[in-house]
Amino acid sequence: MKLAAKILDIADRGVLLNQVDARNIGVVEGDRLQVMNHANARTVSAHIDTTRTMIEEGTVGIYGLTNRALSVVEGAEVEVWQAAKPASLEFIKKKMNNLRLTRDETRTIVNDIVNDNLSLPELSAYVTANYINGMDMDEVEHLTLAMVETGSQLKFSNRPIVDKHSIGGVPGNKISLLVVPIIAASGLKIPKTSSRAITGAAGTADLMEVLAPVEFSAEEVQTMTEKVGGVIVWGGATNIAPADDRIIVVEYPFKIDARGQMLASVMAKKFAVGANLVVIDIPVGRTTKIADVAEGRKLAREFIDLGERLKMRVECAITYGDAPVGHTIGPALEVQEALAVLEGAAEPQSLIQKSLSLAGIAFEMAGKAPRGQGYQMAEELLRSGKALEKFRQIIEVQGGDPTVTAASIQLGAHTHMVNAPDSGYVVELNNHSLVSLARLAGAPQDHGAGILLHAKPGERVDKGQPIFTIYADRGWRLKLAIEEGRRLMPVLVEGMLLDRVPTEYRL
Secondary structure (H helix, E strand, O other): OEEEEEEOOOOOOOEEEEHHHHHHHOOOOOOEEEEEEOOOOEEEEEEEEEEOOOOOOOEEEEOHHHHHHHOOOOOOEEEEEEOOOOOHHHHHHHHHOOOOOOHHHHHHHHHHHHOOOOOHHHHHHHHHHHHHHOOOHHHHHHHHHHHHHOOOOOOOOOOOEEEEEEOOOOOOOOOHHHHHHHHHHOOOEEEEEEOOOOOOOOOHHHHHHOOOOOOOOHHHHHHHHHHHOEEEEEHHHOOOOHHHHHHHHHHHHHOOOOHHHHHHHHHHHHHHOOOOEEEEEEEEOOOOOEOOHHHHHHHHHHHHHHHHHOOOEEEEEEEEOOOOOOOEEOHHHHHHHHHHHHOOOOOOHHHHHHHHHHHHHHHHHOOOOOOOOHHHHHHHHHHOOHHHHHHHHHHHHOOOOOOOOHHHOOOOOEEEEEEOOOOEEEEEEOHHHHHHHHHHOOOOOOOOOEEEEOOOOOOEEOOOOEEEEEEEOOHHHHHHHHHHHHHHOOEEEOOOOOOOOOOOOOO
16 A cells, blocks of 8 residues: 655654554554655564544654654655564563573564564563563573674774673662773773663763763774773663663663573673673672672672673672762762762772772783782772873763863752751661652752762761752752652661651540
8 A cells, every 4th residue: 555654753663554544454553564665665664553533544654763764755655565573473472481592583582672673562571571481591692692793893903801890779889980990091991881870870871971972883982992991981872782772671660670681781782892801790788689698699600601601701799789889879979979089089988999899800800910919909000090090081082071070070059968867876778769869859860960978877977967968950859859858768877766656646
């Protein structure tokens, strides 16, 4: 059937048909339509939505992503017919039935994910099946390789290439801003591709964006790394393991992170940037992704096993995760704290020690330092100012201002200080509640929003003493965070009233 094209400014892949035309073609909502632009002979398959009124008969509405591939002009004639369903649907159903997928089946699914051949419900079914039924290490390896093969890859002429990754779950984990320049200052290469925050208050890419642009192609990442030894960029712009970004969109509403998909996601990105030495940070704690050290060791073994399959050397650091790293949560606050350490600040020790420990492991893996002495090498590079100098080079090569200082970082103009209701010791910080407050205040979209902690677990506070301050770029955001903070109680001081039972008086 030939129809007139109407271009719809909808950021999705699909088409909108009048229900009369849909019946004539023999399709229903959720089916697929093949669309051909005769002007350039391009053809794409698109998911079908139907309407009685939004599109008139004889017209097909073409969504933005679909038209990016077709390049149809408004009102041009296109030819449409029913398209077959992709083969990957049978493989997804196989996984839903708790059966193992082969490498070819996994590659077919990932190809369809990258090419947007799966609808959101179909992709959700795949993610959910992996979450419920799990994946064995063969399937994880297959998924990792398929993710790499369907995206861009970096090829460096010399080795080693170092990378690090934290599995997340701990707010304020700004260590990449220290680890990357420390490692690069030693002469090693570290092309660090990072994520933006999904459920957290600031991903590493959000932090770096306070200082410099973070969106670059894979080719640009390689060129910059060759020039200064390291970068900190957003992986979503590089086309490295692009299937992972689509999977994350599906995981986000349920805040799930299927074990096998997490392993594949991390290692695919490390493999794709050419890394052969990888340090993995596994925070453990009651409010992190990994509850205890035993489970952390199990996950570490899985990372190491997958690394061996990919011919990558992996070592894991199991780290404390029951409290934020440092005293800040939120893009500008975290950047200010990290810059201050690079400039010579002796606090916070949690940030300094964790960063030096991970950089030290990388030095020992690369043969830069004997086992047990990598920490000292990292500390020397930090204290000598060489790491700060390297970080300024990284900022400059990415298009930022290399003269930036901690004091020049702009924080949110609207603040509210929360004081201790009683005297006592800080006995608990709730990571989830702290992140919720920072996000309500505007983080990570508002770079100046976040939380500054004045006291951490084990520290004594007197009644009326500040325990944390909320920062926001906008007043109404601050008001929301204050109201929610009264409910969440993110910082618990010994002796505080936890509950009152009954909650109402009885007459």
